[in-house]
Amino acid sequence: MRGTAASISLGAMAMAVPSLAQTPPVEPRQLSSSPTIIVTAVPRGLNRLDASISVSTVSPDEISILSPRSTAEIFRNIPGVRAESSGGEGNANIAVRGLPLATGGAKYVQLQEDGLPALQFGDITFATADSFIRADLNVLRIEAVRGGSASTLVSNAPGAVINILSKTGETAGGDIRAGFGLDYEEYRLDFDYGAPIGDDWRFHVGGFYRRGEGPRKVGYDGNRGGQIKGNVTKYFASGFVRLYFKYLDDHAVSYLPAPARVTGSDSDPSYQSLPGFSINGGSPYSRNIRTALTLDRDNRPVRDDVADGMRSLVRQVGMEIQVQPGDGWTLRERFRYANTSGRFTGLFPAAVDNASTIATALGGAGASIAYATGSLAGTTIATPATLNGNGLLSESAIFDVRLRNLDEIVNDMRAIRDANVGGGKLTLTGGLYLARQYMKSDWRWTSLVSDVRGDGNAALIDIRNAAGQRVTEAGVYGYGATYFGNCCRRDYDLRYDIAAPFAAMSFLRGKWTLAGSVRWDNGRTRGNLRGVAATVGSLDVNGDGTISPPETRTTLLPAARSPVRYDYDYVSWSTGLNYRLDREMSFFARYSRGGRANADRILFGPAIDAAGGIADKSAAVDFVRQAEAGVKYRTRRMELYATLFHANTEEQNFEATSLRFLDRRYRATGVELEGSYFSLNGLGLTAKGTWTDAKISADAITPANEGNRPRRQAKFVYQLTPQYRRQLFTIGANIVGTGDSYAQDSNQLKLPGFTTVSLFAEVRPMPRVSVSIGANNLFDVKGFTEAEEASIPVNGIVRTRSINGRTISATVGYSF
Template sequence: MSTAAAPLSAQTPGAPQTEPRQITDDQVIIVTAVPRSQNRLDSSLSVSTLSPGQIQIASPRSAGEIFRNIPGIRAESSGGEGNANISVRGLPLASGGSKYLQLQEDGLPILQFGDITFANADIFLRADLNVQRIEAVRGGTTSSFASNSPGGVINLISKTGDRTGGVVQVSGGLDYEEYRVDADYGGRIGEDWTWHAGGFYRRGEGPRKTGYDANRGGQIKANLTRKFSSGFVRIYVKYLNDKTPSYLPTPVRVTGSNGDPTYRSIPNFSANDATLNSRYLRNHLTPGPRNQPETNDLATGMHPVVKQIGLEARIEPGDGWTINERFRYADISGRFIAPFPAVVGDAATIAAALGGPGATLSYATGPDAGGMIATPGTLNGNGLLAEAVIFDTKLNKLDNITNDLRAIRDIQLGDGKLSLTAGLFLTRQSIDTDWLWTSVVSEIRGDGRAALIDIRDAAGVLQTDQGVYGYGASFFGNCCRRHYDVTYSIAAPFGALSYAVDGWTFAGSVRWDKGRVRGHVAGSELGLTGSAISSVDVDGDGVISAPETRTTATPAISAPVRYGYDYLSYSAGVNYRFAPPVSAFVRYSRGGRANADRILFGPALRTSDGGLSDRSAAVDFVRQAEAGLKYRERYVTLFVTLFHALASEQNFEATSQRFLDRRYRAYGLELEGSYQIGGFSITGAGTWTRAKITKDRITPANEGNRPRRQAKLVYAVTPQYQHAFFTIGANLIGTGSSYAQDNGGLKLPGYTQVNAFVAVQPIADLILSISANNLFDVKGFTEAEEGTIPANGIVRARSINGRTLSASARLSF
């Protein structure tokens, strides 16, 4: 599988699988969100694993696309390399990111909160050749063995050099521009040391037309392990510096009815190939954090910069004791900058709305800059313009320091074994962010060459500056010039016990999270200053233009943030192994999710002293019950899990500027299985979910509705044929229909995406492969901003990427 074109494909073997086949579940050891490693059939948990060989067939282009193959997981992987919205088992996606599910690397969180605004955890994650396997736990002990992850944990586990050897892979897009080099190597040093290092570098436009090299950067990871007779000590480092575009919603034409809509691309703007990014929308003049003018480059896109160092150790001093220690310090910063269409409409209508009757249009940027647009109705064959807000966000500091220490004691008790665990989790998460939004007018053109548009009133007076209508979020009601610098500290002692006897395993765990939040926030929405709008000579030319009268400055007056919270989480389960290939379990869990930056500008924060007017706003809770059956023999596996969940949520959505206060209920069925005969194998996962909003304190009309973007059925099926000299496979990702918004109006149609992979091995150490992502170029809409079809039939929606083909050559040594 190719990674230049597909950021993930390089992480896996390119053709015939080199992993041992017919692995029993007693050999598949779980290490994620459990007190200690254990095999899958003896745990009362819903756990899935993905190996590099399984990932390669899926031909993923981002981490989010990998996660779609995990049962129970809903990953809206249409935002590019990061910024995917990820949920689990019907828990809501009322905003962005992964609120109830935590992404981890090697057992520690990437960020302590998965839904930091414009800093979703997957932005700071790259899956490459360093990945040994991915483990995913839904529900269960994720409530008590990790903070802020009551829905589940997805953990990317790194190679550590236990096998000597390495790989160099070069790959590139066949029908799009991206070129990539991946490499890794690891092995032993003497008897007691192992090491591993790997990474990638890539460059290119990417799967959508932007008009410039939108993907630029890479990652390096390394670790060194010293093994002892009684355990090991490992140190590891990571450096990530990668720029990729964020694909935000774009306009599509919708006809038919809300319940039976038809989505079509707009002329000269493909829903699954185009983006509002453009080579002529690069330089972005805006008042900076201290209200001094600065020019930022939209090509920066999503730009994570991560410098981290970590330590992992396990010591077994004897007498049944095990001490596990994990520590990581991550210096994290970056940017998120992309255009979001606040309004898309008829060019003449927008001209009149912003410039008054008789307003005229001209090109502000691009090769035709200064040229008049004589016939707006035929502009680009669609006659449309966008009032776009530039989401220019500086992620100044997202540093995270985490320590997880646990002690385990195994005691022989009668005919069984009792395991006791006690631990302490400490973390500090910084969130230091500036929102520097402006508003522009852009044509709708999908080849990466869309120009900004100037508007003149009937008297010929410019109402824009080089396409800029206002130096603030003019199209969002002049909101969102913000600065906040807040630190979230968490101390969480936890404990667990399990007792295994005669095929039975009884397990229970408890965790107490105590949080401390300190910092300050500044923003016009807080009401601490006068009007949000002022006249500022932003470009410094000595003249106040019309857009400069619509300038929003970061207020000099800030409000404190000073509150604390604590909550109890617990989980209890029973597993019975009827026979070597069969077991069943039941489990009940309660876990909390502390809210982070998304409640800072809402009604919960008291600006006078930084406390919360409603203490319940600090933490949302999830209660889950589940029961499952697990079966595995040599060539067949089947895992079936019934689940029921109740969730509370207070949240804020940046694009709609809405606050939410709701309760949800979801129940359903997870299926996961595989079958193998000879060289043919097939794996599959599916989740059927019934979810509804049971209480909405802000919009009661939503009560009883299915939460937005929640399909009743999502599934993944992967057939594969493996021969001595080649491998061929396909990966089908499907979803049923869902509602675009919580009002139960406009539907998002269901779709099935087909990915494919073929590889040959002409000589022992060389693998040549071709992968196709979205082979049949289907349009699959994951979200839409409108809840009903508007009068002009234009809906702002986000589709999966169109077909991309990539090729790679992989040399092993």
């Protein structure tokens, strides 16, 4: 079977080991199935042992054993990559080699599909690149290049490039997979088919559709939608032309930080679920909290649906042409247009405390509370201290963001020339990368009061003062980001243009290969924004003819727009040396400097002046300098890779929820280890580990942080993936572990290390038919990836985000 039960349930990879009809009776596949030729962040396809870069691959066979519940969960099995896959099927935080996760998203890592970026910037606020990617049966393999040539052959990716490559129909065949959750509600159907058409044509098409509540309780179908992708290729004597398309329309729940009880000390904390709220299986979402009454970008009342969640809508077409006209020349052109938009709607707790404490804080002494929604709407809560067994209320904000336009136009053209020079082979590459990224969003938040329960039945709460007058209205305390200082009513309309000529060379002589590359990125930002000076006023938001107390706390966008108009440019370069000892082993060393242009995260801070220009030119681009050296060993049954790295990173950024501006330098040193072995009797093992010593080397705003470990950065992470495969069955496990880290850069409250175990089992009772079961996080471990608090507060409630608890799913598949 090429389908995995685990991934069926969540929009990750619904594929696994081949069906019985395709399985050799004795000789098992290599577990990692690493290809000899890599195509990511290199001028053209290159033997892995000849490349002076650190690169890893993940095959469909391996992904099935991982039992992933999101695409980001696949990425955490790449050495050097830190993927905080606790937010659902998008909004993941992804970093590499100790480079900082100072805010969110993937600032220094670019996510690609078939060699072109999903978005030009991986950390667009509320629109991270992984939100617009779904890995399914279309995937041929995933390649990840850390450091090195990622700095120069890609824009805005000095840390790493993770490239999801699609099948192209080279081999005739397809799959149909039907899967469902055994201990949670979700149903999914996957399919793919590809084949040659005559001697010169190939095609492939595939996709999925799913629907259900998802791995956590929300009270409604939170995950719903699907994707279809396809391509057709025409081969001719000197090359090929490929056309491809993608249509993605998907909704997914965004799991934001939620309350947990923390006891002990900052250095030795114990995290526990609250009564009535499982931190790894519950959520604050509810069938009783569906409507978000707010204002649009023209200050007009609108009603949005919280169940929109993270909506990703992508209509994409592209083209790839490769021609070899002769005399050592290769010409390649890649083009893509993506019409992209969506929503981000999520519940974020600004504060969680005893019900009486919050009622008094908002309604004054003698305040009372009552249910505002649900079956008990209008009923007074006489004993708040026993409410839901925890006696808590939450001051929550609805992060309601409309991603109006994230359209992207990308063109990458390059010419490659091979020549014999000085007894060796010289390869020269020249190219031009052109891109346009639109960024049109408006933020329209609402502030609520709710009870704390995680079974999909939470309710909004109304507060009355001692005189019986309402302080809230239908659970709404303010029509804006009232709990965040009315910060976040924003509207921006921007366009980012990039023109980047680049050049690369490599010279192979004997066992030595010398490589070098340079890139000159030129950026232009044009547009306007509102929200720097949003005002608080009164407005009849619900249209009932009166002004209620919450309506006096309405955040309004000003009519005037502020311009954004600045240019930037920077040069990246990289050079490396590779020594091929023999056909099985090589050594390499490389040094690189790459840049990352800052986008929307510097718009509302001191980096932009009144005229829309850059007040401090250093804020426009952050640089990463990396040195690395490694060894690679590969035989038919064994692979071993080890890379030492050292990186110095600049960081200027802004975090939306804490309203913090950052101006820092970081230093990280470490080692990546990766190995695999498979035997003739069907046993296989891959093992990966990364040790990182990372420090904040300078902090212009908070010097006290200097010398501390960056938040959420563990010193050691590892993955083990064993499997046993025979003709009639396959069993495997994926073990992922991480050491302790700190919740914040002050290095007070620790996030305990944890290890998860996922299991996969498949039976092939007859040719082409397979039945499988996948268990993700089998032992229901609570693994915390972030926390809002820097230290345990007096009430012991910490807003934190945990990985999903145990989920088990089943799949029935048919291959043809």
